[in-house]
Amino acid sequence: MVRGLHLSALLLCATAVHAQAPEAHDHAAHQRAAPPADPSPVVVPLDAAARATLTRHTVEATAHGQTLRCEGVSLAALLQSSGAMPDAPLRGAHLDRYVLVSARDGYRAVFSLGELDATLGNRGVYLVDRCDGAPLDADNGPLRLLVPDDTRPARGVRQVERITIIAAP
Template sequence: MKPYIIPKLILSFLLICSFSRTFAQTTDAVKISGVLTKPYTLTSADLAKMPRVKVSRKDGDSTNYEYSGVLLSTVLAKGGVTLGKDLRRENLTKYVIIEAIDGYQVVFSLAELDADFTDEKIILADTVDNEPLLSTEGPFRIIVENDKRAARCIKQVTSIKIEFAK
C-alpha cells in the first residue's frame, strides 16, 4: 500500500463527518414526541402557519432583543398534549425535555407552559428583530421571557419530548 493512501483516507473520512454535522445543523425540523396522542415533526413552514407571539428579552450582552415565534404550549397542543382543564392529577407529573443539536437539554414542567397556570411566555422562536435566527442560534430557539438567566433559552432545538416523572 502506498504511504499517501492512508492520509487521504483519513482526510476523506473527516470531510464526510464534517459534512454530516453541517447538514444536521441546517435541518429545519423539530421532532415532537413522547406522551402525546399525535407525535409529529414540526418544520419551519409549519411554524410559520401557527399563531405568532413576540417576546422581548435581554441576552448576555444586555441588549434587548425581540424574538418572534409560537408559544410552546401551542406547539405541544398540536401533538395532543394534556393541557388546560385536563392538566391535573397524574398529568401534573408530565415534563418537557428540549434538546439541542449538541446534546444540551433543558426541562420544563408541563404546568410551566400552560396558560391556566401561568402568564409566562415560553416560545419556540425562529426570528429575532424581524430577521431569521443566525445559524448558530437556530433555526429554532426556545425563549423564556422572564428567566433572570438565559440558560433555558436553548439554541438549535432539534427535539421536544413529553414524559411522565417516575
C-alpha cells in the same frame, strides 16, 4: 369460658381488620399510581407545517447582554396543537409530565407541563424562528427557545433540535 370467647372474638376481629387492610392499601396505591393519560415519551413535531397554523408572537428577551426582538409561537400552543398537552386545565396524570428541550450541541432544558399551563404557572415560553427581522442563523437556529421572564437566560435553548414530553417515573 367467657375469657376464652373474648380472646377468640378479639383474634377474629384482628384477623378481619388485617385481611381488609391490604385491600385498602392496594386501592390507595392504585389511585396514586394511575396509568398516564397519554403515552410517554411523545416527540413534538417542530417542522414549519406544525407551526404554520399557530398564532405568532413578538417576544423580547435579553440573552448574554444582548436584547433580542424575536418572532415565533408559544410552546404551550405548539404542545397543545400536537396533542402532547391538553387544551383544558391540567389535572391528574398530566401534572407529572415534563418537557425536555434538546439542542443540536447537546444543551438541554426542562419545563413542567404545569409551569406552561395557562391556569397554573402560565409561564411564557416561545419557540422562535426569526430575530431582529431575519431568520435565525446556524449558530442560533433554525429554532430557538426563549423564556423572557426567566431572570437568567439559562433555559433559552439555541439550535433546538427536539422537544419531548415525558411522564416522570
